[in-house]
Amino acid sequence: MPRVSQEHLDARRNQILTGARACFARHGYEGATVRRLEEAIGLSRGAIFHHFRDKESLFLAVAEDDAATMVATVADNGLVQVMRDMAARAHEPEITGWLGTQLEVSRRLRTDPLFAKRWAQRSDAIAQATRERLERQREAGVLRADVPIDRLQRFLELAHDGLVLYLAMGRSVDDIEPVLDLIEEAVRRR
Amino acid sequence: MPRVSQEHLDARRNQILTGARACFARHGYEGATVRRLEEAIGLSRGAIFHHFRDKESLFLAVAEDDAATMVATVADNGLVQVMRDMAARAHEPEITGWLGTQLEVSRRLRTDPLFAKRWAQRSDAIAQATRERLERQREAGVLRADVPIDRLQRFLELAHDGLVLYLAMGRSVDDIEPVLDLIEEAVRRR
Numbered sequence: 001m002p003r004v005s006q007e008h009l010d011a012r013r014n015q016i017l018t019g020a021r022a023c024f025a026r027h028g029y030e031g032a033t034v035r036r037l038e039e040a041i042g043l044s045r046g047a048i049f050h051h052f053r054d055k056e057s058l059f060l061a062v063a064e065d066d067a068a069t070m071v072a073t074v075a076d077n078g079l080v081q082v083m084r085d086m087a088a089r090a091h092e093p094e095i096t097g098w099l100g101t102q103l104e105v106s107r108r109l110r111t112d113p114l115f116a117k118r119w120a121q122r123s124d125a126i127a128q129a130t131r132e133r134l135e136r137q138r139e140a141g142v143l144r145a146d147v148p149i150d151r152l153q154r155f156l157e158l159a160h161d162g163l164v165l166y167l168a169m170g171r172s173v174d175d176i177e178p179v180l181d182l183i184e185e186a187v188r189r190r
Numbered sequence: 191m192p193r194v195s196q197e198h199l200d201a202r203r204n205q206i207l208t209g210a211r212a213c214f215a216r217h218g219y220e221g222a223t224v225r226r227l228e229e230a231i232g233l234s235r236g237a238i239f240h241h242f243r244d245k246e247s248l249f250l251a252v253a254e255d256d257a258a259t260m261v262a263t264v265a266d267n268g269l270v271q272v273m274r275d276m277a278a279r280a281h282e283p284e285i286t287g288w289l290g291t292q293l294e295v296s297r298r299l300r301t302d303p304l305f306a307k308r309w310a311q312r313s314d315a316i317a318q319a320t321r322e323r324l325e326r327q328r329e330a331g332v333l334r335a336d337v338p339i340d341r342l343q344r345f346l347e348l349a350h351d352g353l354v355l356y357l358a359m360g361r362s363v364d365d366i367e368p369v370l371d372l373i374e375e376a377v378r379r380r
Contacts, residue, residue, distance in 0.1 A: 097300070104293070106358045109359050161352040162349055162351040165293070165352070166347075170296070176344070178341050182341060186372065
C-alpha cells in the first residue's frame with residue numbers, strides 16, 4: 001500500500017473542517033449529530049474519526065482553525081480589524097451560526113476543566129498576538145502611553161467579545177463601523 | 191371562595207421566578223425540565239403554569255425581571271454601573287450560569303422571529319434607559335460632545351455584551367475595574 005501523501009492528508013483535513021464548521025453553524029453543538037456531520041462533510045464516520053478523535057476534538061479543531069486566521073489578522077492589522085471583518089460578514093448565516101455555536105459551549109467551559117483547558121489554548125494564542133501587536137504599536141508611538149498594555153488588551157478583548165455576542169444574537173450591526181472607530185480611538189495616542 | 195389577594199399573587203410570582211432563575215442558571219434552557227423546575231420552585235407544574243403559559247414565557251419573565259433591575263440601575267448610575275455590579279458577582283455560579291443560559295438561546299433569537307420579538311422588548315427597555323441617561327449626561331455637560339449619542343450608546347452596549355460573554359465563558363474578571371474605568375472615560379468629556 002502506498003503511503004498517503006501529506007498533501008492528500010491536508011486536503012482531507014480541510015474537507016472535514018469545512019463541512020464540520022457548516023454543520024456546527026447550522027445545527028449547533030448538540031444538534032450536529034454524527035449523521036449530520038457525515039452528510040455535511042461527505043465522508044463516513046469512520047473516515048472522519050480517523051482524523052479527529054471525537055466530536056469535541058472536531059469542534060475544537062474548527063475553533064483552532066479560526067484562531068489561526070485571527071492570529072494572522074491581529075499580527076498584521078490588530079484586533080479591531082478582526083472585528084471589522086466579522087461585521088462585514090454579519091449577513092452570512094454560517095458566520096453568525098458558528099459564533100452562536102461557540103456561545104452554546106459556554107456551560108461546558110464553566111463546568112468541564114479539561115474542555116476549558118483545550119479551549120484556553122485557542123484564546124491564549126489570540127491574546128498573545130494582541131499583546132505583541134500592542135507592544136509594537138507602543139514602540140511605534142501610536143498607542144496612548146498613559147494606560148498599561150494589559151489594560152488596553154482586555155479592553156479590546158471585551159469589545160471583541162461584545163461584537164461576537166451582538167452577531168450571535170442576531171442584533172443589527174448596521175452602522176457599527178463608527179463604533180469600531182471609537183474603540184480604536186480609545187487605545188490610540190491623542 | 192375568597193379572592194386571592196394581589197399580595198399573595200405577587201409573592202407566588204416571586205417564588206416562581208426565583209426558583210426558575212436558579213434552575214435555568216444551573217441546568218441551562220434545555221436542561222431545565224419541568225420536573226427540575228417543580229423541584230427548584232417547590233410547586234407543582236399545575237401551579238407554575240397557572241401563572242406562566244409555558245417554559246418560554248417563564249424564561250422570558252425571568253429575563254424581564256433582570257431587565258427591570260438593569261433599567262433602574264442605568265437610570266440612576268448608567269450602564270457601566272450595571273457592568274460593575276455584574277463583575278462584583280462574577281464568582282457566583284448563579285450569575286454566570288444565568289448569563290450562560292441567555293447565550294444558549296441565541297440560536298432561537300436568530301431562527302424564531304416571535305421569540306426574537308419577545309426578547310427585543312427586554313433589550314429595548316434597557317436601550318431606552320441607556321439613551322435617556324446619556325441625554326441627561328450630555329445636557330449636564332459631562333459627556334463628550336464630538337460623538338453622537340447613539341454611537342456612544344452602542345459602544346456601551348457592545349462593552350456590556352462583552353462582559354456578559356466574558357462572565358458566561360468563565361473567564362477571569364480579576365482587575366476588570368480599571369478596564370471599566372477606561373470604557374467610562376471613553377464616553378466622557380476630556
